[in-house]
């Protein structure tokens with residue numbers, strides 16, 4: 376029979392790999408909580424209009440990449456391509472704005488985009504994202520960027536470049552968009568088809584086009600930084616001052632505009648040379664207009680999202696060490712069915728007290744069981760046979776030192792094991 380394979384652009388995360396995932400997820404949660412963020416979990420699918428309204432009709436994500444389908448009730452639903460839209464919806468739907476400001480949320484979520492699959496570009500990928508509602512202060516932007524920066528530090532990721540820019544507010548951006556449209560209109564013939572349609576609807580999107588010819592034209596386009604209004608200019612200056620004050624290095628890059636429509640003022644990206652073509656591992660910025668655009672009261676907000684697959688690719692390339700997997704602490708080998716029953720009972724008692732214990736679940740012979748204990752790295756073994764059942768006592772062997780000790784099977788087995796294993800730990804220091 377033909378084996379069914381995993382879908383293009385999706386991948387299985389096998390145990391060896393999922394350990395790494397757990398490690399980075401733990402660090403992310405820890406760092407998020409440390410910065411005052413609390414977890415939010417929103418559904419994987421939402422009303423399609425949510426993403427059309429928030430991410431923006433003219434973005435690549437909405438135009439080309441969404442997993443949209445009709446459910447059996449005839450509703451159009453979409454698998455979340457990013458996390459901000461759902462967080463904003465929940466923020467409004469549950470009145471989180473009534474809580475003390477700022478409201479700080481984080482999430483770990485799968486995302487779905489119909490993309491041309493390649494290394495670092497998947498159709499199902501995962502994001503760690505944070506959103507902060509209710510602060511217009513430039514120091515909030517700096518704090519958010521510093522948070523991402525220290526997260527990478529805690530993960531021992533090196534050589535990331537932080538690029539920042541300001542894309543202004545609707546007022547100054549209107550001026551800029553006019554200048555930009557004029558510039559591109561003069562070079563319209565050389566733009567790709569998508570960009571020609573963007574020219575009318577949202578010329579800033581052209582700056583983000585990955586077509587080489589468009590990118591070349593975009594390189595000579597006017598810079599938004601030259602068009603910022605006083606308020607936006609001052610905001611950007613203070614973000615930079617904030618970053619300087621905590622020693623977070625950055626590069627001002629006026630070509631960074633981000634791929635989603637909702638950004639205002641500060642935008643930033645962390646890029647790595649260890650990612651090949653897909654160089655951005657984390658992107659974010661301010662989106663002061665989004666909450667209002669989604670039907671809420673005007674609420675300044677900002678956030679970032681970090682791609683976990685890309686992060687792990689960098690960590691792999693940089694050979695960041697991960698701790699060894701937890702190994703079985705005690706393996707019970709048995710000779711005969713009655714002894715297996717006893718092994719099962721003792722393993723359950725140990726597990727109840729929090730010890731990783733194992734017994735033979737396959738019915739193989741003693742030699743094969745001992746070989747298995749070696750393969751799973753069991754720290755101690757106990758062999759149970761008729762004699763042990765009769766006397767109610769057995770020998771426990773430290774697999775590293777070869778040393779054996781007597782252990783009572785009937786009285787407080789877990790307590791005795793705890794003492795033996797603590798003593799062994801102390802000796803090995």
Ligand code: ATP
Nearest residue numbers: 490495496497500634655656657658680681682685
């Ligand atoms: P790109 O320019 O690479 O397409 P993007 O601007 O579309 O990225 P965002 O929407 O800002 O990306 O998403 C934030 C992060 O999520 C990215 O920096 C990246 O790490 C990750 N990411 C985005 N799309 C993918 C994908 N298709 N596969 C894997 N990771 C992704």
Ligand code: MG
Nearest residue numbers: 435436488634
């Ligand atoms: Mg993209």
